[in-house]
Amino acid sequence: MMLSGKARVAGVMGWPVSHSRSPRLHGFWLREHGIDGAYVPLPVRPEDFAAAVRALPKLGFAGANVTVPHKEAALAACDEVSPLARRIGAVNTLVCRPDGSLWGDNTDGFGFLENLRAGCPGWRPEAGPAVVLGAGGAARAVVAALLDAGCPQVRLTNRTRDRAAELAADLGGAIEVVAWEERRAALAGAGLLVNTTTLGMTGAPPLDLALDPLPAAALVTDIVYAPLVTDLLARAQARGNAVVDGLGMLLHQGRPGFEAWFGVRPEVTPALRAAVLGDAPA
Structure with a gap:
């Protein structure tokens, strides 16, 4: 579907991030549910990460996933994190809240x-x-x-x-x-x-x-x-x-974030696996 000016946007922050299959994963769910939204790769150098994270709410992002090497830095950048993320010492899912603050979780x-x-x-x-x-x-x-x-x-x-x-x-x-x-x-x-x-x-x-x-x-x-x-x-x-x-771990860890950003709890299906692996149209 076409994106509107009200599209909700999320992405994945990493360095490098070109190898990430998360855009395929979330792109599949967006199309499956006909959601007015987008999920984009966000290549961010380590020295720029803190500033980039703080900019997410200002840019209208609903949130983001965080991958290597930023998961530990993401913990420090959040205003509030789940007890589990604090215990693990890393954040892989960011949610931009209406007041502009950042909430972090670990869904791995x-x-x-x-x-x-x-x-x-x-x-x-x-x-x-x-x-x-x-x-x-x-x-x-x-x-x-x-x-x-x-x-x-x-x-x-x-x-x-x-x-x-x-x-x-x-x-x-x-x-x-x-x-x-x-x-x-x-x-x-x-x-x-x-x-x-x-x-x-x-x-x-x-x-x-x-x-x-x-x-x-x-x-x-x-x-x-x-x-x-x-x-x-x-x-x-x-x-x-x-x-x-190991593919299913990637697929399932994405479900809570997608629900937080786009309002739908997605499912992991054989069609999703094929799309993320590249065996079907992404």
Whole structure:
């Protein structure tokens, strides 16, 4: 549909941002619901981020998503943030309020859990310990979401142990820091294995992890979606584990922001997945 002078506008702020699939994601929903609105890429250098964020309400934006490397800076730039975003230490969703103030939230954990529930309906967070590889921003959101959802224990391992220890100290709760060299042993008795590292991503080194101690009933997921089926997922599937790819986390995390900006709660569908992947018209 044609945009009017009353169109609501949102976007995604990152540096770089040209690789982001969020414009495809939100553009699909805007067309699907016939909304008078637009969602645009906003390439912002780190040194310009604070000023750019404060300009959003002045430019009439409804809000924005925030991606690498700005999620931590976004937390500091907001007037108010959700308790969850404060706990994670990062904001990925900004809402411009009528009074011109900025509210920030983190929907990555929501997207992660919704993706698992949709991709493997029988999975339950309380079913057993989760092994989480990595200790970056995504891992913080994933671990917080798992603990809040009732996961009895998170076994956290990272190539740099200090980062994992820092994450555990910040979030608290039932987190056991495991040395990277002990990652294989940590799989014993686990109900979930999550890779939040870039290992296995297109152009990155492979993830070196033998899966033999992992129970056959465990669910395996990788938040990477390029490639869509990583080597980890392929090997897990070959041995009989249920697997969930990482694309759905991106799709589901976008739903709360879209609702806040455009007034409609969108759904994740096969047609949406195809459009975001580029298998159908974007």
